[in-house]
Amino acid sequence: MATSSVSKGCFVFKPNFKKRKISVPVEDYFNKGKNESEDSKLRYETYHLIWQQMKSETEQLQEELNKNLFDSLTEFLQKSYSGFQKNSRDWGCQIKLREIPTAALILGVNVTDHDLTFRSLTEALQNNVTPYVVSLQAKDCPDIKHFLQKLASQLMDCCVDEESKEGSIQVAQKKTHCSMDSLSSWYMNVTQKTDSKMPRKKRTSTSQWQSPPVVLILKDMESFTTKVLQDFIIISSQHLHEFPLILIFGIATSPIIIHRLLPHAVSSLLCIELFQSLSCKEHLTTVLDKLLLTTQFPFKLSEKVLQILTNIFLYHDFSIQNFIKGLQLSLLEHFYSQPLSVLCCNLPEAKRRINFLSDNQCENIRRLPSFRRYVEKQASEKQVALLTNERFLKIRELYCTCLEKNIRDSEEYVSALQLLRMLAKDDLMTILQKCFQVFKSSSEKQLGSTAKRIEEFLAQFQSLDEAKEEEDTSGSQSKGLQKTDLYHLQKSLLEMKELRRTSKKQTRFEVLREKVVNFIDSLVREYLLPPETQPLHEVVYFSAAHTLREHLNAAPRIALHTALNNPYYYLKNEALKSEEGCIPNVAPDICIAYKLHLECSRLINLVDWSEAFATVVTAAEKMDANSITSEERNEIIHARFIRAVSELELLGFIKPTKQKTDHVARLTWGGC
């Protein structure tokens, strides 16, 4: 069936029913279209496993991070709601009754992450406060009518979920006109019904009040129209005594926006409390900690990749979602493109897998550049052995993974080290103690001696009880250092050393501290070698930074420009080779037309353009003029020109204009 038609634009293809049932499992795509398909199934499974773990880890993380916020929100809701309950006749309360309790939730600019937060918030509220939680988005509510309709329909949906699905009548109601009156009468109905329905049994925390409040979340407060918001607030404040509403504003910018959107008369109807969510930067730090800087996940990112991901985060969107997407992509790419990634799993499993390595896989290992380098460093007879003896290879391999683990282990100390430089004595001691604990707990034999040394240092510190007050200075000096990462660490350490030398009078404490730090520094130098220098780092490190960038942060404009300006980049034909800024006249038509149009200003005369084009193309064609008449040739060239022009129009470089007959307007200013 063809997919082009002059009468329709959508074409549906359905395979025969029988065929459709055979759905291809995803892992099959993992090896298809590739030569080396070794262990692809295993690799896919490993990928799947690790990704699932990472995903659940991040979700858990998110939950934990939001816990504080949600707790305080819940508390606020409960507190403000108790105001509704105490139906006292007291005048102050009467005034307060006119105010809608409002929580202003400041979430930061990473709009894409908000959805997740709101989803879990809704869940949390439904579990702890009230079944009636409704969230609205600005794009659903262009006016107050739609606003109320949406509110009503969602509210009733909440209710349907609560009661056994008998609410098909309500669907009809959905379409009918909604007003605050109808809403509050509906609310009366429902609350009375539930009261009678579950008299004492189901009085869990969910329905600890006879009439639970209605929580309305406005996800993107900034984009609501002022009028809708104002009207809604005024109307609902009138009905507050019968329709206990609580508002939650999701704010991406700053709380001032409330007052900018709402005049004083309206905002005075609200009783606003501010809540601040965790900043996305902090969030990212935790994510990095939990996903990358642990031994839990064998998969690691190389420096460049990590840089790209953090750069996208910092410069483009501040979005954790996107960061995690990038992580997923790199994980996928790693397992997809690196056959040895099959060994990228936890240690015992890797050991097991090593034993089953095929000849082919061993060959793969031998081909790894890092392994080559490693082999070259060894003595010559060893080299032979390494390259020939498979068993030997396996042992080395194992050792290598252990080594990797070591690095990871000690990575945790690095941050401590950073801080050591700047810390006062007390902190130093506690940290040392902690280090000691970690060292002790780790079973690696290489680290045994270090634990002992640290113990010694600790003892020395204890003896040094006279207080040294130089702490402040050193603290301030090192503040700048806080913000480095693993890869800048070495550099910063050197800097610090120089700083030390310049400061003359050193207290005993400082001398000691210096010692400790030097010790740890040497430790770091020993174990924290850059991963690239380790043999077989390819197994666990993903380093194809450019693929990641290409797929996540593409530059379509540049691609277009390159294709038009320098066709040789794509079409490796010698005839197209040219210096920069030039184009050979045999280039594709659209490139020539594009180049010519660059010479023009705002308007382009089509006749001139066409003639210029014809001149170039005719010269390029060494056509034997005998075969076709020149008239026909001209016709063809004209047709080619028309095609090139309409393609440029499609691409958005030019557009037709009425300013002058047979002219087109350029839409780009500059080289593109």
Next chain:
Amino acid sequence: MMSKLELKEDKMLEVQFVGDDDVLNHILDREGGAKLKKERAQLLVNTKKIIKKPEYDLEEDDQEVLKDQNYVDVLGRDIQESLKNGSAADGGNKVYSFQNRKHSEKMAKLASELAKTPRKNVSFSLKNDPEIMINIPQCSKGHSASDKVQLKNSDKSEFLSTAPSGLRKRLIVPRSHSDSESEYSASNSEDDDGVAQEYEEDTNEVILSQKIPSQNRAISAPICKETPSKKMKRDKTSDLVEEYFEAHSSSKVLTSDRTLQKLKRAKLDQQTLRNLLSKVSPSFSAELKQLNQQYEQLFYKWMLQLRLGFNIVLYGLGSKRDLLERFRTTVLQDSIHVVINGFFPGISVKSILNSITEEALDHAGTFRSVLDQLDWIVNRLKEDSSLELFLLIHNLDSQMLRGDKSQQIIGQLSSLHNIYLIASIDHLNAPLMWDHAKQSLYNWLWYETTTYSPYTEETSYENSLLVKQSGSLPLSSLTHVLRSLTPNARGIFRLLIKYQLDNQDNPSYLGFSFQDFYQQCREAFLVNSDLTLRAQLTEFRDHKLLRTKKGTDGVEYLLIPVDNGTLSDFLEKEEEES
């Protein structure tokens, strides 16, 4: 502070705030700075130093220059460590460089130059050719930094061009001071100065030949122009920004007045166009095939990534329709899929949703609104997770689909875990359709697939510029219709044509207001009442010879929806006949 430190103690990587400079730096890097070398930055700084030397001693300016230097340093640093970005190989800086105003004849000159030397790489730089420069001295008007960027491919100016205009302006400050009292504000490139000089000394060959190099001109140039004239100030645009606004102001653009009408080859219709193009043998077919094979190897990877929750968008020059079609036939045969031709002029989100609900999901009912329909699809797919649907959208950025609402709905569809979307975009500014929220809905993975294939199908629907539009009336039918009318009616129409032609240069011309028209018709004894005129106009309207528009003031305006060339031809013919 301590507690904070403790909190952070086991964090390896810190996220830190970044200043504007770094952002700029990063952006530069992103936009294909890959090619930039550190030396280039150095060059720029060097010239700055040279400029700094001259005798005037405005300390603030010096300060400014120093500041600039730092700024430039910042810009230049770290650039070489940027990663390989495939598409950027050509130096994306040029993409965003400014353009200068050019004389219309330039294109022809360039073309002839190209034609003169077939099979040889021809530089497009006209300025390297002194003769041409002499021939068209008024060209100097436009030569400016950007010109050099494009033509001379100087390293230094490449940098300039990427710098924000603010910086550019600042960079030139010291030099404009060197001219002391004169109002003349120096233009910002040595090249420009060269042109200025040339203008002054009236096309001097020696200077022209000097013109081709190099940075040293920067030193000599300020000294040379002691007597700048007012006229020159106008001639040379002082600043690229001003230049931009000058070029885009309402003032007339100088282009030749030739029209296609006078050319023998008029518009072709779609069919002849196709026939003609079929005779053209495609060039570089071997290379194109290689490109395509390269992309075809990705098919299974795409499938994998689609299945894992990403959606795929293809970009790059050339029609991606064939590629997607091959993708469809190789891997999608066994699954339900919908092919959507975004370039089809009648496409709409509604029709996409309809074909999903009616044909793919076998639903007979109708929906009250698009949103209802979307909700239904979402629910249906959530209920039945074994249901899988592939969407192939050719030209997601087409006129009909690029609207915010359409994109929102398609994005929402694509975010469902059992809908897989693979789409292509072509328009230069297509990525602007998506804000962060939409991008996260789409969850794109970008793939560059430059194919160089002609956009045959995509442009066939379009009422393209040079393709004959079936909707507009050609001359013959105009004559034909008018023949059948009464002489009075013809007179009325002629009056309207004349008025329209008289006003053809008036950009704010709305049409002939009905009252005025009636008045004139009466004066010409063509109608005797308002009603007869209206009856006549209705007849015109039925023949699509007339359109009426209500102006903002409520007045009815009459307009003939035929292009002015045809109308004047028609008048000429009429006059001949009578």
